[in-house]
Amino acid sequence: MSLSDWAENYPALLSGLWVSIRVTALALGIGMPLGLLLALSANSPKKVLRYVTIGVVEIGRGTPALVVLQIVYFGLPTVDVTFSSFFSAAIALALTTAAYTSEILRGGLQAVPSGEVEAASALGMVNRDTLRFIVIPQGVRVAIPPLMGFAVLIFQASSLAYTIALPELMSQAYSTGSSTFRYMSILGLAGLMYAAITIPASWLTGRAERRMARHL
Amino acid sequence: MTLPATRQSVAIELDSVVKRYGDHTVLDNVSLSVREGEVVAIIGPSGAGKSTLLRCINLLERPDSGRITVAGHAVDAGSEISNKELVAHRRVAGMVFQSFNLFPHLDVLRNISLAQERVLGRSRKDADKRSKELLDRVGLADKAAQYPSRCSGGQQQRIAIARALALEPKVMLFDEPTSALDPELGLEVLAVMRELADEGMTMVVVTHEMQFARDVSDHLVVMVDGAVLEEGPPEEIFSKPGHERTRRFLRAVLER
Ligand SMILES: Nc1ncnc2c1ncn2[C@@H]1O[C@H](COP(=O)(O)OP(=O)(O)O)[C@@H](O)[C@H]1O
Ligand SMILES: [Mg+2]
Numbered sequence A: 001m002s003l004s005d006w007a008e009n010y011p012a013l014l015s016g017l018w019v020s021i022r023v024t025a026l027a028l029g030i031g032m033p034l035g036l037l038l039a040l041s042a043n044s045p046k047k048v049l050r051y052v053t054i055g056v057v058e059i060g061r062g063t064p065a066l067v068v069l070q071i072v073y074f075g076l077p078t079v080d081v082t083f084s085s086f087f088s089a090a091i092a093l094a095l096t097t098a099a100y101t102s103e104i105l106r107g108g109l110q111a112v113p114s115g116e117v118e119a120a121s122a123l124g125m126v127n128r129d130t131l132r133f134i135v136i137p138q139g140v141r142v143a144i145p146p147l148m149g150f151a152v153l154i155f156q157a158s159s160l161a162y163t164i165a166l167p168e169l170m171s172q173a174y175s176t177g178s179s180t181f182r183y184m185s186i187l188g189l190a191g192l193m194y195a196a197i198t199i200p201a202s203w204l205t206g207r208a209e210r211r212m213a214r215h216l
Numbered sequence B: 001m002t003l004p005a006t007r008q009s010v011a012i013e014l015d016s017v018v019k020r021y022g023d024h025t026v027l028d029n030v031s032l033s034v035r036e037g038e039v040v041a042i043i044g045p046s047g048a049g050k051s052t053l054l055r056c057i058n059l060l061e062r063p064d065s066g067r068i069t070v071a072g073h074a075v076d077a078g079s080e081i082s083n084k085e086l087v088a089h090r091r092v093a094g095m096v097f098q099s100f101n102l103f104p105h106l107d108v109l110r111n112i113s114l115a116q117e118r119v120l121g122r123s124r125k126d127a128d129k130r131s132k133e134l135l136d137r138v139g140l141a142d143k144a145a146q147y148p149s150r151c152s153g154g155q156q157q158r159i160a161i162a163r164a165l166a167l168e169p170k171v172m173l174f175d176e177p178t179s180a181l182d183p184e185l186g187l188e189v190l191a192v193m194r195e196l197a198d199e200g201m202t203m204v205v206v207t208h209e210m211q212f213a214r215d216v217s218d219h220l221v222v223m224v225d226g227a228v229l230e231e232g233p234p235e236e237i238f239s240k241p242g243h244e245r246t247r248r249f250l251r252a253v254l255e256r
Helices: A003-042 A047-062 A065-079 A085-110 A114-122 A127-164 A169-180 A183-215 B050-057 B083-092 B108-119 B124-137 B153-165 B183-198 B210-216 B234-239 B244-254
Strands: B010-021 B024-035 B039-043 B065-070 B073-076 B093-096 B171-175 B202-206 B219-224 B227-232
Touching: A003 A047, A003 A085, A003 A127, A003 A169, A003 A183, A047 A085, A065 A085, A065 A127, A085 A127, A114 A127, A114 B093, A114 B153, A127 A169, A127 A183, A127 B108, A169 A183, B010 B050, B010 B202, B024 B050, B024 B202, B024 B219, B024 B227, B039 B050, B039 B210, B050 B065, B050 B171, B050 B202, B073 B083, B083 B093, B093 B153, B108 B124, B108 B153, B124 B153, B153 B171, B153 B183, B183 B202, B183 B210, B202 B210, B210 B234, B210 B244, B219 B234, B219 B244, B227 B234, B227 B244
Parallel strands: B039 B202, B039 B219, B093 B171, B171 B202
Antiparallel strands: B010 B024, B010 B065, B065 B073, B219 B227
């Protein structure tokens, strides 16, 4: 292990890190709004909608992210739906994100006191307005710390995309390692790069949690 | 001022209202009539169905049978009711809760303006202007930019009253508005309610404040076990209750 290995190979790894960040951002950007929709329909007064949603979410949570990824990249083309490895990874991680964040957000929405919902109804506000102005803003706020924690997990899970040849950080490290046989130092550097993102993010999550605790 | 009953129009009319939860009958054939400008106090032990009665009046709960009329708008139990009708019905019946139920993520002004914009379709500017007038009226003009959590319980309840008044209701329903408050803070809320009554607002007040019931209400209703046990002029009921159950309840409240 030497600093010169790092000096020679860090550009490839940095470009991989950038791909990891982009694919994570896209997955979260699609997955979290989808998660909110699922959370709302899992709380819906319409029974059928509620049960179907809860079933879909359970399947989504029960299926390992790696399996979802393989289905999107290798499975969908057999029914003539083909995405690049980048979009496959983003879509697969977005689906996993939607399933998990819907549970987190549902908890947040349910934490909004029913008395406030009732007060809004008593004021003549329609359900849609009550959700939009009262329940969602507060429910999402409560969910922010666990959502941030989940985002860190998805960033780490983006390394699974090395199995579909996406040149993200893990696969860059792997291919650089195998061409130089400097596995230890290259993978070590990759680990440090992941940590450089996840440790500050976890620290911010902790701060957000404490802020939340203070304001509630 | 006592006009003959026939000359004053009826603001709220409950006709044989029944409400059940499962096989528990919470309101058992309740009929009640409130004239325009009248202040009706409802007293009775916990679990008597007082809250349920108020919640039925503005249709937060749908009764199982009977008919509810508020400001001329009648709703029969079991009949289909459109969203639009529901909103129209609730608009005319303002409600104030024991636990205030302000929106904690909105500042005080927004708390009062939001429904004006969404329900009455007022512009933000007009709504805020009206909200400031109402805040001034409940003595809290300086609190507009604060968040509810920075206000005392008494202040929060006065804000909740302003919020309900903002929709220009024809009747106001109060469900134990001072029960969650220290006595002193309760007084400032009662003062606002007294003013409202003096201005001629039709009010139904569920309360344990016997002094308020005696001084302010025109009509007193005693509820026990989901039914009206007795009703009449407060002075009369306080001085010679018609039922042993009423006497026991009054004694218990006064000894608290
Ligand atoms: N949503 C509900 N589901 C089941 N029972 C209820 C519900 N709301 C109220 N009750 C019951 O109805 C009865 C009357 O309640 P309530 O109207 O709150 O009485 P009060 O306000 O006079 O104390 C109580 O026995 C209560 O347990
Ligand atoms: Mg009650």
